[in-house]
Amino acid sequence: MGTAQNDNVDVVIKASLISKYFPGVVALDNVDFEVRRGESHALVGENGAGKSTLMKILYREYSEDTGRLYIDGKNAKDMDIRQIRELGLSLIHQDLNLVPIFTVAHNICMGVEPVNRLGFIDRKELKQKAAPFLQEISSDIDIDARVQDLSISQQQLVTVARALVAQPKFLILDEPTARLDQKSTEALFDFLDRCKQSGITIIYISHRLEEIYRICDRITVLRDGKKILTAAVEELTQAELVKHMVGRELKKQVPKEEASIGEVLLSVRDLHPMLKAEAISFDLRFGEILGIVGSIGAGKSEVARAIFGADRKRSGTIRLKGEKLRIRNPRGAINAGIALVPEERRQQGLVITESIRKNMTLAALKKKFCAGGFWIKQREEKEAVKKSIKDFKMATPSLEQEARLLSGGTQQKVVIGKWLLSESSIYIFDEPTKGIDVGGKHDIYKMIVDLATNGAGVIFISNELDEVLALCDRILVMFRGQLVKELVNKEVSKDELLYYVMGGKDNESKNK
Amino acid sequence: MNQKTNNWNKFIANYGLLFAFIVAIIVFSFWSGHFLSWGNIQNILVQTTSLGVCAFGLTLIMMMGEIDLSYAGLTGLIGAVMLKMIMAGYSPIWVVLVCLAIGVVSGLCIAILVVGLGMSSFMVTLAAWFIYMGLERYIGHGVTHWIYKYDESILQIVQGHLGPLPIPIIVMLGLFLLCWLFQTRTRTGQYILALGENIEAVKEVGLKAKLIKGGTFVAAGLIFGLTGLIETLRIGGSMVYSGRFLLVYALGAVFLGSAAFKAGKYNFPGTLLGALFFYTIINGLTLNAVKFYYIPLVQGLFLILAVAITTVKRGEIEQVQF
Numbered sequence: 001m002g003t004a005q006n007d008n009v010d011v012v013i014k015a016s017l018i019s020k021y022f023p024g025v026v027a028l029d030n031v032d033f034e035v036r037r038g039e040s041h042a043l044v045g046e047n048g049a050g051k052s053t054l055m056k057i058l059y060r061e062y063s064e065d066t067g068r069l070y071i072d073g074k075n076a077k078d079m080d081i082r083q084i085r086e087l088g089l090s091l092i093h094q095d096l097n098l099v100p101i102f103t104v105a106h107n108i109c110m111g112v113e114p115v116n117r118l119g120f121i122d123r124k125e126l127k128q129k130a131a132p133f134l135q136e137i138s139s140d141i142d143i144d145a146r147v148q149d150l151s152i153s154q155q156q157l158v159t160v161a162r163a164l165v166a167q168p169k170f171l172i173l174d175e176p177t178a179r180l181d182q183k184s185t186e187a188l189f190d191f192l193d194r195c196k197q198s199g200i201t202i203i204y205i206s207h208r209l210e211e212i213y214r215i216c217d218r219i220t221v222l223r224d225g226k227k228i229l230t231a232a233v234e235e236l237t238q239a240e241l242v243k244h245m246v247g248r249e250l251k252k253q254v255p256k257e258e259a260s261i262g263e264v265l266l267s268v269r270d271l272h273p274m275l276k277a278e279a280i281s282f283d284l285r286f287g288e289i290l291g292i293v294g295s296i297g298a299g300k301s302e303v304a305r306a307i308f309g310a311d312r313k314r315s316g317t318i319r320l321k322g323e324k325l326r327i328r329n330p331r332g333a334i335n336a337g338i339a340l341v342p343e344e345r346r347q348q349g350l351v352i353t354e355s356i357r358k359n360m361t362l363a364a365l366k367k368k369f370c371a372g373g374f375w376i377k378q379r380e381e382k383e384a385v386k387k388s389i390k391d392f393k394m395a396t397p398s399l400e401q402e403a404r405l406l407s408g409g410t411q412q413k414v415v416i417g418k419w420l421l422s423e424s425s426i427y428i429f430d431e432p433t434k435g436i437d438v439g440g441k442h443d444i445y446k447m448i449v450d451l452a453t454n455g456a457g458v459i460f461i462s463n464e465l466d467e468v469l470a471l472c473d474r475i476l477v478m479f480r481g482q483l484v485k486e487l488v489n490k491e492v493s494k495d496e497l498l499y500y501v502m503g504g505k506d507n508e509s510k511n512k
Numbered sequence: 513m514n515q516k517t518n519n520w521n522k523f524i525a526n527y528g529l530l531f532a533f534i535v536a537i538i539v540f541s542f543w544s545g546h547f548l549s550w551g552n553i554q555n556i557l558v559q560t561t562s563l564g565v566c567a568f569g570l571t572l573i574m575m576m577g578e579i580d581l582s583y584a585g586l587t588g589l590i591g592a593v594m595l596k597m598i599m600a601g602y603s604p605i606w607v608v609l610v611c612l613a614i615g616v617v618s619g620l621c622i623a624i625l626v627v628g629l630g631m632s633s634f635m636v637t638l639a640a641w642f643i644y645m646g647l648e649r650y651i652g653h654g655v656t657h658w659i660y661k662y663d664e665s666i667l668q669i670v671q672g673h674l675g676p677l678p679i680p681i682i683v684m685l686g687l688f689l690l691c692w693l694f695q696t697r698t699r700t701g702q703y704i705l706a707l708g709e710n711i712e713a714v715k716e717v718g719l720k721a722k723l724i725k726g727g728t729f730v731a732a733g734l735i736f737g738l739t740g741l742i743e744t745l746r747i748g749g750s751m752v753y754s755g756r757f758l759l760v761y762a763l764g765a766v767f768l769g770s771a772a773f774k775a776g777k778y779n780f781p782g783t784l785l786g787a788l789f790f791y792t793i794i795n796g797l798t799l800n801a802v803k804f805y806y807i808p809l810v811q812g813l814f815l816i817l818a819v820a821i822t823t824v825k826r827g828e829i830e831q832v833q834f
Contacts, residue, residue: 061715080718081715081716081717081718082718082719082720084718085717085718091716093712093716095712097710097712097713097715097716098710098713099705099706099709099710099713099714100709100710101705101709101777102702102706102709106702107713110706110713110714110717110719111717111718111719112717113699113702115698115699118697119698119699120693120697120698121697121698121699121702162717
């Protein structure tokens with residue numbers, strides 16, 4: 001046993017035969033995981049594969065049920081988070097674990113605030129202490145701003161800066177780009193390049209293939225709590241990697257189908273999704289998938305929420321099949337046949353302490369599962385939910401499982417499934433595949449294409465240009481709250497689309 | 513234009529309660545010439561002390577997203593214990609120390625059950641209230657005893673002056689300053705607030721969230737012990753269930769305070785204002801010989817009015833910011 005350690009002197013993180021059990025689930029099953037000094041190591045796998053669990057064990061947020069863990073040659077089994085941080089390990093969480101009402105500087109220095117002689121926090125020094133770490137990762141975040149006033153993308157960058165305060169030798173990033181816009185993503189990559197140059201070991205969890213190949217040296221693939229393999233990136237093509245992750249061959253990344261597009265279904269005129277921007281207008285036709293792209297903060301979600309009546313609507317006229325709609329609240333939208341799958345699924349789309357069954361039939365309860373508008377028809381409800389679970393390949397032990405215990409991908413399927421049961425005529429998807437693995441994405445794409453094929457109108461909001469190009473018939477580009485460009489998918493290339501997303505103008509694009 | 517309205521709304525949301533308080537003072541002072549006399553102001557402040565002190569402890573707890581109702585029973589229990597000790601002839605210093613120690617032990621027990629064993633703070637402290645009520649009856653047999661009959665020296669704590677101010681006022685304002693500075697300026701104080709906002713943010717950087725939480729329960733226990741001490745001395749004896757009125761008033765003061773200065777967040781200046789608000793209304797109405805049953809009625813109306821101003825205005829702020 002001891003010989004294995006001596007063979008690899010440069011192994012700095014060595015987890016052997018780690019197992020972790022949660023009620024009813026084997027999260028990790030005898031996993032071996034090794035990271036070498038100074039390398040960038042990608043940890044990939046579908047949702048629920050055990051990536052986050054393994055990282056939380058490294059960071060001592062969880063303790064393993066069996067197995068051994070050595071970090072930098074030291075037995076980390078009985079350490080707590082503070083000791084791990086002193087060893088030089090920092091974890092940047094997928095969740096934004098920030099204090100919203102504190103300033104950026106205070107959040108960055110959380111736990112190590114400088115104090116004066118009286119024991120009071122020295123605000124001035126706090127700022128000076130935080131500034132260089134923030135500067136590492138971003139130059140346009142106000143260090144005095146409260147975190148609650150920042151965009152999600154900026155908040156994520158603050159968590160990166162906070163991790164740096166511990167002067168880490170090992171940096172774990174759990175899907176850092178899932179919440180970042182294009183510009184911040186580039187800033188993060190530049191930062192990671194600098195980290196590599198200064199010899200910091202990086203463990204990088206991501207669902208984005210291009211990022212993994214851009215940043216990492218080696219890849220470890222987890223599937224269903226087991227380690228599948230560890231290999232150098234050069235030895236693994238993207239197709240092979242994806243194959244290892246899902247365990248089955250994906251024929252096509254995205255199921256693009258030719259849809260037959262009909263009359264105008266929804267016409268939006270003079271909508272003010274954001275306060276300071278100009279009004280926007282567009283149409284959606286039967287059987288059409290209309291993409292809305294733009295970086296974070298461009299106002300994509302605000303359009304969705306304005307149509308859905310989730311925020312007090314800002315003037316404008318919405319016509320459904322030629323009839324003028326007056327939507328004051330989400331209930332009005334649902335009654336009119338509009339469904340919204342929101343971006344923050346845990347906060348906005350799910351009752352996380354309730355069962356899959358109750359979540360899924362919530363929107364359609366009155367329309368489909370009620371006798372006399374009062375009693376719930378339980379048998380029919382259960383049948384419908386069972387069918388959905390099978391159709392959408394949801395990973396769950398039963399239809400009574402609480403939503404909070406499901407993986408991110410399955411949660412999203414529950415939210416989408418909820419609206420499919422409501423049989424609406426218009427579906428709005430806001431970043432439906434965010435933080436979801438390849439196989440889960442595929443299932444969701446298929447659900448969306450099926451909807452359009454059956455004649456529904458779909459508005460597909462996304463930050464991932466690839467999926468927009470693969471799915472949508474028409475694409476609207478938003479920039480700073482304005483509709484800057486309408487593109488027909490067949491006539492546009494990815495770099496052209498990106499140019500508009502990043503705020504490029506028409507006349508300059510061709511000349512220069 | 514919008515920015516202007518937004519700032520104005522923010523101003524109303526933060527200072528609406530203070531404004532209502534000032535209006536009440538102006539109305540009362542016109543109604544009765546005696547209202548703004550130094551003697552009466554001292555009167556209001558002294559009456560507010562036990563509520564104010566208690567509400568400061570509660571603010572700490574509620575700030576970190578928990579609740580503690582034990583003070584409602586603890587006050588009566590401490591009153592009974594105090595009288596037993598005074599009757600047995602213990603010196604005032606021992607009496608004070610034992611009272612405060614009871615508060616600390618109470619806080620410690622709650623901390624172990626809530627933080628250590630993960631029980632619900634509402635249920636645990638509700639149970640603690642009942643237990644303390646039972647203990648109070650067991651010790652005091654439900655009989656009212658007056659302190660002056662046994663030992664007057666301890667009463668000097670509340671009757672004495674330090675400079676121009678009666679000691680209870682100094683205790684309350686001193687504790688206010690201490691809590692306020694502690695919470696807004698020290699690291700631990702800020703972590704208590706952070707616990708209520710996002711406990712994961714505290715845990716993630718390796719801070720001992722449970723220790724901070726437990727410590728806060730103990731500190732609040734100490735403050736509740738002080739509440740029992742002041743209340744018993746102020747009444748001048750142990751009356752059955754003497755802390756019961758505090759239950760609703762302290763919660764009211766903290767909630768009302770959360771509608772002031774930092775709209776929507778618990779804060780110590782707000783709590784102090786909330787506590788003063790209640791007793792100002794009681795005092796102003798009593799001074800003008802308003803029938804006693806109108807007093808809660810007027811208090812309730814003021815509560816709704818104050819919260820209405822801030823809530824409505826806050827709603828508009830959120831809408832503007834989106």
